[in-house]
Amino acid sequence: MSKDNKGITRRDFVKGAATGLVVGAFASMGVYSYTSSAYDRLPTAERKMHDFGACRSVRVTNISETSWFNNAHLIGDIHEAGGLLVNQYTLNWAPFANGKGSAKGSYDDGIGSIKELLPNDLKKAWEIQKKLALHPDNPGGYSCLLEVEDLDGTIHKYLLDTGWSYEWMEDSFKREGIDKMLEEQQIEALFISHEHWDHFWGLPVTVKYDNRIPLYVHDGFYKEGLQYIKDCGYKGEMTIVDKPITEIIPGMALLKFDVPIINRVFGETSLAFNIKDKGLLLISGCCHQGILKFADFAQANLKYDNDRFYGIYGGLHISPFEDWDPKYDDLVISLGEWGFERIGCNHCTGHLTAKKFIEAGYPVVRGTARFRSASKDYLGNGDKISFGC
């Protein structure tokens, strides 16, 4: 074979090899990637079985699940401002309104008009803000009282979230006697599930009655949120939750999820309980991480009685604006396989989702539709639910 011939052969070899490399890689992708054997090689996650103790029961009082009263106004304001990615502090909603119109608000402008009045003259502060805000009567709020009975019978009280409208939350707190409990420092801590308006902006109402209540917030809070805590007159000990699991008392843990949320909010914290002889109870504010991700994380990390999913309470963030998406049906179809025995949902779960849960035959605890709650398909304002009692 001549040198030239060798050169040509080598050149052909390289051409073939280059072609083969790309074809081989793509062929492997197509032939192997979606096969069961490809998935067999995935390691099975070892459950960590973190033992966080047990409690006897949890009783939840729904202080308010009505975060806003009119979907069209809320989503219309967001739409006008530019959509679901617009920074919530610029939306010109109370208590951070400056009267300049949609998407022209700012934290500094808004708080500047009421800062001196916080936390003691909330009525006046809200009146000022109502004059500046878009749809000032639309805010409500999400907040619930958790009464956790430990194994020796002691009752521990906690607040999950603090609502939105100062006016509405004052009324709701008074209706359920939360104001007195705060004043008497019966409530051991306030957990803010996430930084959204309807869970967090009503903070001065809690601070007004107890400005030293231990406070837990996700480490994804923005500087405006952290500044608001100071501007509210809060003087207590704040824990910025930066660990996946934070134990609170035996049988109660705060779980942290790093999840992007609409209107520039980042991160959610939710609560898990191990109810003695019953199993795992999950309680959320909005559950932006998804109830099944919440359950899966708990299953992968926590040890709980009977190794059984027992209950759910809270907003499950599925169809908050009565919108729908096929992926929500994935949840409706799948939830039954997880075996929850008692489902208490409301708020951003959406009426449509609750209706679909009921149609699917899930053990949904229904409500009374009092105090401006819109549906009996789920637990409304003032309704209570017990787990383990």
Place this chain on the structure above:
Amino acid sequence: MDNSSVSYLESRKLVKRWSGPIPALVNTIFILAIFYATWWIFQDPRGLMRMYTPYVGYMVCRWLLILFIWVAYIFDYWPFKRSWLEKTHPLIKGTILTLVSVAAMILLIKGFFVEILGNFGIAYFDPSRLEAMGITDFYSIEYAAEAIMMFAAIASWLSPSWVVACENAPWQKLDQPARGITIAVVTFFLSMIVYFLTMHSHMAILFYPWQKFTAICPPYWEQFANTVSGNFHIAWIMCCTVVVWLFETIWERYPFNLIKNDALRRVTSFFGIIAIAVALCFFLYYAQDLVWGQTIRGTRRLMAPDWRWLHVGEMAIFWLVPSLYLAFYCNNWPTKFSRPVNVCIRTLLTALMAAFVYIVYYKTSHLFLGTQKGFSHPQQFPMIPMIWLINIFLINVWFMDGWPGWRAVPKTTAELAEIKEEVVAHDVAWTPGLAKGLFIGLCAGVLLYIAIINILPWIGEHFTIIH
């Protein structure tokens, strides 16, 4: 042979105005400036028009892409004359052709989809009909925009495929506008069939109760895709959209252009693109499972199968951006080796560049695009800024002849003859050396794949893009 016998894009040669990398640098700066300015004006949630709601913005940029493809590829710039294209200043030409495309897009969206189809056919194409039925104005607009956008996603695969893979057959000899109208109508019709097979059931599930009498609900793909969401189809359709352009640019239609028989080459190219896209789709889905863990049906965001399928399409688009950049602004580097070697190097290089763009995007986009931090925000579609950028590439190269870094000159007769020759590649012939190389290469390709799927779980454990 003269340059009027081929399309305008084939008839011109883009010549650098300056030597070295200066034209590429100048155009990069120019394109990024246009991108950011137009993003702020039209899309940015903090900007002027705020169309990134996100579906309205998504619909607009997808249909613009189709219109650009129609103007340049399908209609060969008809009704604009070749002499006008050759003599007009690129800035004027770019402005006029873009405005014509925008006008056609508005006519198509508002006229055809909303007013005609939405009012006389399928209600979900018209937001006002949805709103009248009790859906909030925001979701009425978003749902209608999603349906119209998905139609565009399908068309943006099929339209260029008819030109690139099927070589305009059997209408390649028709004059314009007959050829353009025929191909547009045929690909539009095919898009409609694919739309009904892939997205109509998805749209039906948006409404309660499911429109069981007019759509297959739950849909046929539920078990295979582990979701009822049509995002499963977005995955492979987006991969088809991307592969058709890889095939046209960095692969120079290799290896299907080795087939001499016209019909066989065209059919093989068309279905070969789909096969490659499906392979890519399955891999990108599996890659996510390797990095983030297996999906949980019914959960949200990162762990949800529907989002993972969507993200397949998003990852594919991240590959298209560097591929088009390499082809348009780097003279499809490298070009000095044989075609298979060039193709192989470009494939590996652009895949690495895609990974780089992906990382940079997720690390920084929320800082300057007004989007949310995180991979899986339900209102975040990296496809929108990526396609917006690609649209600007296309305006710059197709409508402005690469101005300011390049200028168009007519190709010589010899260069035009070369195009004709290149329909069927002649530089690769079957030899024992090639066969041996092919076998070794195939084994290397399989090993490369195995290496990648073994590295991915380690990457998932040790690297975090978003803190």
